[in-house]
Amino acid sequence: xxxxxxxxxxxxxxxxxxxxxxxxxxxxxxxxxxxxxxxxxxxxxxxxxxxxxxxxxxxxxxxxxxxxxxxxxxxxxxxxxxxxxxxxxxxxxxxxxxxxxxxxx
Numbered sequence: 001x002x003x004x005x006x007x008x009x010x011x012x013x014x015x016x017x018x019x020x021x022x023x024x025x026x027x028x029x030x031x032x033x034x035x036x037x038x039x040x041x042x043x044x045x046x047x048x049x050x051x052x053x054x055x056x057x058x059x060x061x062x063x064x065x066x067x068x069x070x071x072x073x074x075x076x077x078x079x080x081x082x083x084x085x086x087x088x089x090x091x092x093x094x095x096x097x098x099x100x101x102x103x104x105x
Contacts, residue, residue, distance in 0.1 A: 039064035040092035044100055051096050059102060061091040075102065 014020075021029075040062040047069065051060070059075040061082040062068075070081040075093060082091045095102040 036064065036090070037092060040094070041100075043067055043069060044094045048096065048100070052098075055096050058096045060094045060096055062094060063089055063091050065089060071096065 043062050043064060044060065047060075051058075051071065055071055058071050058073050059078045061070045061078040063082055063086050066086065068082070068085060070078050070085075070091075072078040072081060079091060079093065093102045094100045
């Protein structure tokens with residue numbers, strides 16, 4: 001005789017309910033991300049006019065602390081180039097075009 005299948009309880013909700021950010025921490029994180037973007041955007045806007053003529057729709061990884069940027073046709077290759085010189089620093093990815101937007105939603 002076979003055993004009946006146990007009734008499975010579907011659990012809904014957060015995976016880690018103990019880890020919850022307060023609204024203050026969320027807004028602080030968003031402000032840090034926006035500040036990082038603004039520092040990178042200054043570098044992107046400075047070099048965009050020259051690069052848009054020769055490297056249209058390429059990707060550009062910007063490291064704002066040193067002001068370095070790395071360009072390539074592939075997004076991951078540009079990130080890897082930046083990690084060779086700056087291994088533990090975050091970068092922001094731009095696409096060399098009129099808008100600078102690298103991804104789609």
